[in-house]
Amino acid sequence: MLESNPYASPYTVAAQPADARATFIRKTYAHLGGAIAAFAILEYFFLQSEAMLSLVAPLMGNWWLVLIAFMGVSWIANKWALSSTSKGMQYAGLGLYVVAEAIIFIPILYLAMAITGSATLIAQAGIITAALFLGITAIAFVTKKDFSFLNSFLMVGGFIALGLIFASMIFGFQLGIIFCGAMALFASVAILRDTSNIIHHYGTDQYVAASLGLFASVALLFWYVIQILLSLASSD
Template sequence: MMYQEYKQVVAEATSAEKAAFYRHTYGHVAGGVLVFIILETLFLQVPFIVNTLLSFTQGYLWLVLIGGFMGISWLAQKMAMDEVSKSKQYLGYFLYIVGQALLFVPMLYIAINYTGTVVLKQAAAVTVALFVALSAIAFMSKVDFSFLRGIMTIGFILALGAIIAGMMFGFTLGLWFSVAMCALAAGSILYETQQIQYQYATTQYVPAALGLFSSLMLLFWYVLRIFMSRD
């Protein structure tokens, strides 16, 4: 008879092990943001990359870009969850950051060239402030946020349906859609922050960081859309 190796999750670890896990996790989230900024800066300096990705924002090609990103995300998350190879985890995390950086190129190009860097800096500051506040709430609150999982699943399915419908029937998703997506991203941060202690072992800080980074980038995307809509 084969037995599955028992994995001690963070919630069952000692205080010192928990502290080390969270320090590594949030350090890797910060590192992911730094790598994202570096990659984005490099990509925006390459006309071929910018023009190619801008062309994918026209009509149904946007769905191709989204589909490609979803494929990269699936592969990256699978690699990051590898329990044997730490290098494979890091490669998956880096692949995910590259995917996010490419996805952001068209919107950041438009934001910088048509609204200036002030809007970009404001959106980034608000995003970081919200992420820190939501993380603090998740850690300090005694509320069980596990109920958000079902709400987020339904919300993201409806959001994807709205995006596809917008492409098919030619209508634009306005300000309130961005506000709703910010709310979903906030819920994702609350859920991910609280649940990582039950989903991961103390050595799995890389996939934990990837999950938080994903929610942070989703929040940034729609906060930036809201700021851009003002101009």
Template sequence: MEIASAQEGFSPSREKFIGRTFNHLGAAIVGFTLIECALFMSGIAESMARAMFALPWLAILGAFMLVGWLATRTAHSATSKGAQYAALAAYVVAEALLFVPILFIANSVAPGMITNAAVVTLVATGGLIAVAYTSRKDFSFLGSVLKWGGILALVLIVCGAIFGFQLGLFFSVAMVGLAGAAILYDASNIFHHYDEDRYVGAALELFASIAMMFWYVLRIFMSRD
């Protein structure tokens, strides 16, 4: 696989792969938004949120992590395009369901908060992708940082759920930073490293990082009210 230099730019096949990846990313974001709109406009979201409030958070988190792992593995390993698309769709639906409680609370406190958090997330994402694209630098070195940062974050989340302490504003800010690094890492892999037939899996990875940033940006907005 060719890795383009800053002077040479990307090959036509790489440009086509990049375009496909971001088209699928856009479809995933639109799909997520439509699912949330349908849930809230139908009134189902309130019932879902109240039911999920009654469940142990670790059980919900564990189920989501399992779905995420299976979807990511399928999207990157399946030879069938149908299986890859099914994995992406399953992940988008899982994210939409996981977001219901936090969106329900945010909508109850201040409806405009969700839009503001979404705008901040999309602007930050666009800026980070632009940095990766225009610089042509390889940010794969961030992989180790993300691995250990993710493990530490998971330990803190589990401890918070078990012992009942709040992680607070500083944790949310740190997680936004971690999500930003993940977006930069994913974008760099899209531009330099992914096999050119894996645009569905690449879109799934980047969507997951954007969703994580949106979650914690929303938590920051909520902490102000």
């Protein structure tokens, strides 16, 4: 649930010539593809590493600490990615966020493999996430509407979701598949908003920050699609 500030540059994409807009969009999605590829490679090696699994295992019973740490890392990564003075700092922010996401995902991916005995469920979640992402992206580019009005909904929804997550960890209740479905919808709306910002609001030099914001929303959707599939698999 990473929030970015796509309004930092006065030279927004929408105000630029068609070739500049096209270049910005290509760079953004190329960086998104690179972030996803890096995430997948890191997960492959992390899941093969006994040392990494041993390091992450104790955190599974202290998810509130993980969540707080992740929120802090997300804030730092986003701040770096929005740097207007250093391209290296922007890439450092994107890299930091990808690594943080890869570490956060280790337990749930390990659980998915343990339950199914293979990576089938993970592959299914990846396909579903990709299909939803492509559909939402098509809506944003075909309609060309400005969906920045969704910011308020996402902000309020994000606080409610965090409150429920913390409450579940404190009082020990399960949020269940309905919550996961609602969060998958939340992530889908975030992708729509982020894609709209790519079309309308980012500056042409902010493609790293744009890719980070979109990667964060895609990762959130992937997380809850896995949760839904795990719930369905467990109920069989």
